[in-house]
Amino acid sequence: MRYADSGGLSAAGRAKREQVRMQAARMFAAGVPATEVAARLRVSTKSAYQWRRRWQTGGMTALASTGPGGTICRLSPDQLLRLRAELDLGPAEHGWSEDQRWTLARVATLIGRLFHTSYTLRGVSYLLHRIGYTPQVPKHRAVQRDEDAIAAWRATTWAKVRG
Structure with missing residues (x-):
């Protein structure tokens, strides 16, 4: 592939x-x-x-071969380059300051704002893969995680449940 x-x-x-x-x-x-x-x-x-x-x-x-399969991208090569550049700026540059993660919905909104073209969430996913982006899973634990509280819960409540 x-x-x-x-x-x-x-x-x-x-x-x-x-x-x-x-x-x-x-x-x-x-x-x-x-x-x-x-x-x-x-x-x-x-x-x-x-x-x-x-x-x-x-x-x-x-x-005979009918050529490559799939749908034709609705964005031009120049628009794809611009989309990559805008995505690299980060969500805060486009008004999403609560966290620094691109979601499919945010990217779909960005595409609509920049190019006046609507994409479904699945279409955005395909488009992002086409231009080289992959889904990422955070490699850190939640900020609010309290290891001491978890250890205390395991010692008391979990011990009773397992019993």
Whole structure:
């Protein structure tokens, strides 16, 4: 998987897969059953049957690669660069001063403010992955955690519960 290119296969990978489909088409033309095509090309029988149906209706052109899958990003490359720069400034620069964490909802609001484009939370997640951001889990304990109170609770209450 190439996550910087929205996941999926590279152009070379797509071309290699297309070559396999073209081999399958030649085998279908020679009368080879789909199960044998699957075994010879080391693909699933489901794929071989799908390819055969597509080949029967549209010939070799029906098995040609259609390019990368997925939806097209609604933001231009320049807008993606600007979004990265704005995210790097932090939430406080954009009015969220209560904590320094970007949430999907905040990023969706930021995108709306900057580019007048709305994204769902799932769409924001995909977009952030596309530009190289990953979810982060804090590596620290809560500020209000009281180790002494926890130890006292374990010694008294937990001991009774476990009993």
